[in-house]
Amino acid sequence: MAAPAPAGAAGSPSPPPQLPSPFAELVKSPSGLEKVVLRGSRNCCVEVYLYGGQVTSWKNDNGEELLFLSTKAIFKPPKAIRGGIPICFPQFGTHGNLEQHGFARNRFWTIDNDPPPLPANPAIKAYVDLILRPSEEDLKIWPHSFEFRLRVALGPSGDLSLTSRIRNTNNDGRPFSYTFAYHTYFSVSDISEVRVEGLETMDYLDNLKAKERFTEQGDAIVFESEVDKVYLAAPSKIAIIDHEKKKTFVVTKEGLPDAVVWNPWDKKAKAMQDFGDGEYKNMLCVEPAAVEKPITLKPGEEWKGRLALSAVPSSYCSGQLDPLKVLQG
Numbered sequence: 212m213a214a215p216a217p218a219g220a221a222g223s224p225s226p227p228p229q230l231p232s233p234f235a236e237l238v239k240s241p242s243g244l245e246k247v248v249l250r251g252s253r254n255c256c257v258e259v260y261l262y263g264g265q266v267t268s269w270k271n272d273n274g275e276e277l278l279f280l281s282t283k284a285i286f287k288p289p290k291a292i293r294g295g296i297p298i299c300f301p302q303f304g305t306h307g308n309l310e311q312h313g314f315a316r317n318r319f320w321t322i323d324n325d326p327p328p329l330p331a332n333p334a335i336k337a338y339v340d341l342i343l344r345p346s347e348e349d350l351k352i353w354p355h356s357f358e359f360r361l362r363v364a365l366g367p368s369g370d371l372s373l374t375s376r377i378r379n380t381n382n383d384g385r386p387f388s389y390t391f392a393y394h395t396y397f398s399v400s401d402i403s404e405v406r407v408e409g410l411e412t413m414d415y416l417d418n419l420k421a422k423e424r425f426t427e428q429g430d431a432i433v434f435e436s437e438v439d440k441v442y443l444a445a446p447s448k449i450a451i452i453d454h455e456k457k458k459t460f461v462v463t464k465e466g467l468p469d470a471v472v473w474n475p476w477d478k479k480a481k482a483m484q485d486f487g488d489g490e491y492k493n494m495l496c497v498e499p500a501a502v503e504k505p506i507t508l509k510p511g512e513e514w515k516g517r518l519a520l521s522a523v524p525s526s527y528c529s530g531q532l533d534p535l536k537v538l539q540g
């Protein structure tokens with residue numbers, strides 16, 4: 212009698228990769244792209260596509276979506292998915308010769324089942340580790356060998372964290388430099404009712420004015436037209452206060468000095484093929500980043516950059532919440 216074919220042999224479907232967290236599951240999306248679903252308490256849930264290593268959904272206890280994903284997003288390579296948290300690497304924006312925002316956001320990442328350990332946090336049960344290494348084609352456009360490890364974790368209170376570890380694995384002794392951003396699209400009720408706290412008085416480069424440097428004036432940032440600014444040496448906590456939803460997002464960043472704030476407004480929205488004409492009203496990008504000063508790694512060196520997001524109910528409208536407490540807390 213013929214021996215049973217080993218799993219994965221021609222003709223038999225390969226078993227889905229095992230994920231170390233029992234709260235993580237690999238599923239195929241309707242587009243045919245694979246995604247990892249992380250489940251937390253009640254309806255808390257995060258979705259991460261292997262394409263781009265991109266978080267596309269983060270839901271709270273009530274199952275309410277906290278990230279913006281365009282209804283026109285295209286789930287087909289080589290287009291990057293419009294919304295969620297694209298990863299800009301090894302280049303942010305047009306700060307270099309590569310395609311806008313680099314190539315990590317339109318490459319297929321793989322599941323990394325044996326990553327070097329991160330500081331243990333026993334409270335985190337739902338997580339996944341992904342890895343990106345350059346292909347032969349990538350090496351032609353960016354001639355550096357690297358390992359990019361990404362951990363996406365859903366905390367017990369519904370907080371979402373992304374930890375990136377980038378290592379130079381060049382074996383010819385050469386260092387490399389890159390810029391980086393977690394291009395986070397937040398879902399907001401109405402952009403004209405949103406304030407961003409923590410960036411007032413900061414210096415910024417204005418992408419709408421040939422990257423010229425200015426200093427932010429006055430109070431919290433509010434939105435009345437297109438914004439595309441790179442705030443320099445921004446604080447480690449930034450709050451996005453959505454008056455209408457009575458919700459505050461707290462963005463905590465580590466290893467990422469800058470913060471990009473972007474809303475395309477009506478004209479640019481219309482010009483984007485994968486973005487609804489009126490969707491600019493319901494999104495805001497606040498992107499922890501390293502833009503002004505590229506990060507340089509020598510062979511064997513590793514860099515770590517972390518983003519942590521939480522969404523807290525805000526009674527800010529009724530004056531009960533002091534935004535400074537959120538930022539300092």
Ligand SMILES: O=P(O)(O)OC[C@H]1O[C@@H](O)[C@H](O)[C@@H](O)[C@@H]1O
Nearest residue numbers: 304311312394418439471473498
């Ligand atoms: O359309 P893309 O490539 O995803 O970029 C969207 C925007 O991303 C922002 O981070 C940039 O500051 C903007 O200049 C850019 O327009």
